[in-house]
Amino acid sequence: MTTPDPGTEVPEASAGAFRKARRTRFIHDILSQIEQAIIDGKYRVGDKLPSERQLCELFQTSRGPLREALRVLEQKGLITIKAGAYGGAFVTAVTTEQMSESLGFLLKFKGVSLAELAEFRAFLEGATAALAAKRARKTDIEHLKALIAEARAHSKRDPRHLDPLLPIDSRFHKSLAQAAGNRLFLSVLQTVYENMYQYQDKYLPREERIIKLLIKDLNEIRAAVEAGDSEAARSLMQRHVHKFNRLAEEGQKQKDKAP
């Protein structure tokens, strides 16, 4: 399903009638069989695949190639492997981890700048907020309110420490994505976060006004979402993201000057 599969191949550039006549490795066959079995639901999350030796029997191969295949499946995020008695290969729920890593490579090697990532994030979160404004239910709104209340409590107890607020901020954005009712937005958002995390929060200036600003922004967004005003939600969110990105950029310059 993933690699050039003769069966489902799309005749895009059908100019050339031939494709590379590469002979498939064993592990390709093993991989696609196991993948298919998982996709077909023959193995569900939590299920244990047969032991390596048994799989060797089944596929009529030796442990070398088989372990290579298992390693690839592990990398794809489909299984996790535990050693020891009652260990083995267990089917796991897919996460955004692999997608994040792939995106990370693209960022690194394609030379995508943080500015580009921030721009993408602004669009993404803007759209997320707009959707949330249309679809958020009462419980979603309450959840957002609770998060803001939590943030306020923190800031009252300790008006100078930004760090405890950052995870709350993160949860706010993710809750919003959840309220948007499209899991794809949430997944992509998480992927973006996992890749800009290190930069964004690290360089925000640790000042009281930042905390106030953050809470104010979030609350305005919440209000727009609650009012069902999707355009306002989008606009507020985009401005918020851009604003905080600018703050982080400036903070980074400051730090670079006097480390």
Add this chain to the structure above:
Amino acid sequence: MTTPDPGTEVPEASAGAFRKARRTRFIHDILSQIEQAIIDGKYRVGDKLPSERQLCELFQTSRGPLREALRVLEQKGLITIKAGAYGGAFVTAVTTEQMSESLGFLLKFKGVSLAELAEFRAFLEGATAALAAKRARKTDIEHLKALIAEARAHSKRDPRHLDPLLPIDSRFHKSLAQAAGNRLFLSVLQTVYENMYQYQDKYLPREERIIKLLIKDLNEIRAAVEAGDSEAARSLMQRHVHKFNRLAEEGQKQKDKAP
């Protein structure tokens, strides 16, 4: 860099100060070393890594685990492996392939519907068009015009065949993403395409009006982009995407009725 790396670890849920003290497998070390070497530019695209036997010497390990590591790197899209004399592991340029696959798994296992994918695509392409309207250069516009001209030529020569137009359509969208001047949009767009390809085009009704509609839509978008009207470009593009998605959905229902 990918897996739990003590160095760059982010204190997200800094509630738990400790991370699982799992004894790292050999291949983790091997992986991170090779990955780092590639990231650091010690090996560039096209370069050949040492042969398996030599790598075994370097890492003081046997071929089994080493090959597992190479297989994982291959899966990550960092290297390709060729057999035979003068073969070996060659560093390759990263593509969107892995990200596409990861997204594909998320779609399959998280039960993300095609409707959700289409919604995401509409947002993405809308944003892309809006950006392109702001940033497209003369050469970009000319490229878009050339594609439309090509499409028109096809439709004149053969007014009934939609299929030759679909690749042109695809190129149009990708060119637009290129003109948007943010490689991230292009990468994500490609990722989405690679995952909805099979569905979208397959079920479009093969009627003459569809061809006319397609060309008309593209040209209107091109005009908005050329005029620098980003809001119009976004709106036109979003409507276009939704429209064609609806057509494909209806076509699918038709085909399901009478196969």
Add this chain to the structure above:
DNA sequence: AATGGTATATTGGTAATACAATTTAATAAT
């Protein structure tokens, strides 16, 4: 001269076996 075949050395691909390390569960000892 051009083409096609063939040897060869290099390198990845597979197999088989043995042992080490890890982990859980059952058991024994305190």
Add this chain to the structure above:
DNA sequence: ATTATTAAATTGTATTACCAATATACCATT
């Protein structure tokens, strides 16, 4: 009841050998 020990299953690693693919250089045929 708690703790230490043992046993069994399973992955992790090492070694060795051989098979298969392939770029190169050389040779043969036309």
